[in-house]
Amino acid sequence: MARDTTDSRPIGGLDDLVGYLAAGCKPRDEWRIGTEHEKFPFYTDGNAPVPYEGPRGIKAVLEGMQRTLGWDPIMDDGRIIGLGGPTGQGAISLEPGGQFELSGAPLETIHQTCREGNAHLAQLREIAQPLGIGFLGLGGSPKWTLAETPRMPKSRYDIMRAYMPKVGSHGLDMMHRTSTIQVNLDFSSEADMRRKMQIGLKLQPLATALFANSPFTDGHPNGLQSWRGDIWLDTDNQRSGTHEVFFSPQFGFADYVEWALDIPMYFLIREGRYHDCTHITFRQFMDGALGNSLPDPEPTMGDWTNHLSTLFPDVRLKRFLEMRGADGGPWRRICALPAFWVGLLYDEASLDAAETLVADWTFAEVQAMRDAVPAEALDTPMRGGSLRDIAREVLSISRQGLQNRKRLNNDGFDETDFLAPLEEVVARGTTSAQEMLKSYRSRWDHSIEPVFLEYAY
Template sequence: MARDTSDTTPISSTADLVERIAGGCKPRERWRIGTEHEKVGFRKFSHAPVPYEGSGGIRQLLEGMEGLLGWEPIADHGRPIGLLDPTQGGAISLEPGGQFELSGAPLSNLHQTATELQAHMMQVLEIATPLKIGFLALGASPIWTLPETPVMPKSRYAIMSDYMPTVGTRGLDMMFRTATVQVNLDFASEADMRRKMQVSIALQPIATALFANSPYLNGRATGRLSERSEIWRDTDNARAGMIPFVFEEGFGFERYVEWALDVPMYFIKRGDTYHRATDITFRQFLAGAFRNRLPGVEPTIGDWDNHLGTLFPEVRMKRYLEMRGADSGSTDHILALPAFWVGLLYDQASLDAAWDLIKGWSAEERQRLRDDVPTLALRAEIGGRTVRDIGREVVALSRAGLARRARLNRCGQDETQYLRPLDIILDRGKTEAEVLLEKFGDNLDGIFCALDMQPMGDLGCL
């Protein structure tokens, strides 16, 4: 999330909260694609993490990007923590351990996403290279311990850091040592949202397996192929996970709101100050639970938007849907993630076929698959079929959906080209994590050079 909102519109009832989410409904012609990705920075020669302050630090990187792009700075008590594109709506922000994130603008097609990603990588490297900063194409930082990992100066992260160990064992790992790629997609109506939410929740473990790319932590192989995904299994289960209620009959905006109301808050932001609120739910906040601590504070739509952004289910609902199951990786894998979901969710025939595929899976089967894929990835099973087998079927549905969209670049190529990394993974039957383990084992000396993120190859047809 680039920055927390401050919409001061008062909340009169829970109906306002439902309407806030429902207001995201858009006709098909206005559906957009918003791709976000995080990347882990490192010192080029020492392979040490990059601190915020100091020569060649994250602050200098942000300030250099501000000068290059002319974007508006986002500050926390005077310290730059991000940048906002005032024209297109994209943003650059910092995750707790210094992970450098691009929150892409809402775009019409995947060719535009590719152009955006290419431009971003070239711009970042223009500033980062003289600072001797590289970026790992991995879903988790492979060698640094938690004490060795820098802490970014964002007020909300201090609140989260204190709270996470009280609700799970892996919350600090999640905050400081993981990196993800996600795509944000629109819905036309409550019924459209329902079907997209159900399909994407059920298939999120398939995406986790296909994009598994974090086999290392603390300088060794962990025995899992997506340690990032494993970390999420015990981060804060009150606000994370497979949220099985989306499969209840009649699920809609109101049911999601009812769940969100009973999740503990992190903070209430007034001005530049974050007030800790981890001991109350949003429902209690609406009932006046914070008034004695902060006289005159009444719940606003901005508070609700911020609260929704601190919920972490496998698919998150705001005024759009966020696919949250994948490890970060190389630039072509970053592009493959939105391609995978756009082909499935933005084409009605593919969406209907995906529903037919998953509708018979029980909540217990879906959860077992979610629990198995961090370790087994393509070898995990559901309904007597392997993820590799299901992955072939799902990628074929995505390809058909992208072909029917027929969004062509100037050379006449459609969006199916961005699925090629998934074809490679499925054909060889090995995830990127397994390829890394075969190449490096526990000897990680060469991994920083091998996985230093670079722009894509020739994009002349975009």
């Protein structure tokens, strides 16, 4: 999660809000790939969660990373809660339960993305291993209860913790006990944004199925393949999931703005302090609902940017598109997720093919897939077949798109190899979650502990 902004430019009206999103349009030669991945820190002696404070805590890891990288600390009320790299170099941040996140730099190829991820994990091991800390690549915390999970000292999270139980049953679990891999992609125009967002929304259940990797909760099987995916079905449905307005043939920046305006806010930042604003929508804020109850009550572009970061649809629109459906997973998945979406959306022929494949999929069908995927994954039914059938076709389209890009590494290989983990899932017919469950029932002897060895980075 990126740092919150304090851009003080006043909002002149709705055109400014629409213009903010439209300013993300870029020519094709400026399109980039931004990959984010989260992982769970744990003590390798006993597999306990890692708190923020203490000589072997998350704070110590952040301070060690700061010394290694030379990046600027991101502070909140005097505490380090992240690191910001030089312009274009990404950031490191903490999720509410201590999940350690790299928000990667905007890069040109998947080869660069994979090198970035490997370098980050190597740097992290260098700092964390002497502290007895490892990092787990799963979509859901497999062992610790919510009560046992540490809480990071970040002001916006305190506001969210108070608000989430009012609007859904799984918000606190989402915050503290899930991890994801996410890719951020560019668009050239409003029409290009619409095509990519709608294809992304329709295929997001497939991404959840392919990356399903969270079958354990509280030390036992939870009956699901993507517990993380199930959590998002009842977290805060007003601001998350998918919405029929996004499926309109005329959908554009203004429609997203109108949707976002009617979502309750989380906070405003004034004079360095976070103020709880969960009782009003952004539209009400713009209409003067706060009166003079806060310092500088006039809406700013920083307020709008922060509000957009608190919306959680399956594909989130900022000045780029965020693909948000995948569970966190082993290191190969960090490269596979951007490869999957870049192959589909960054080559014109593949974009056309993907759009043709999903053109007549209805909102109701996509919602039904989304509801079924956490339990059924690739066995989720769709039009007389299953998502596994669709996966074969979609991966073929993605592979062709990566071939067409012709982005070669120093050894002359293109980006298609990064799809291998997903092609293996489809070929064997079982997800990572199902493979873990097989191990749990056989060679792990019904113990959750081996996951901390076999799925650690």
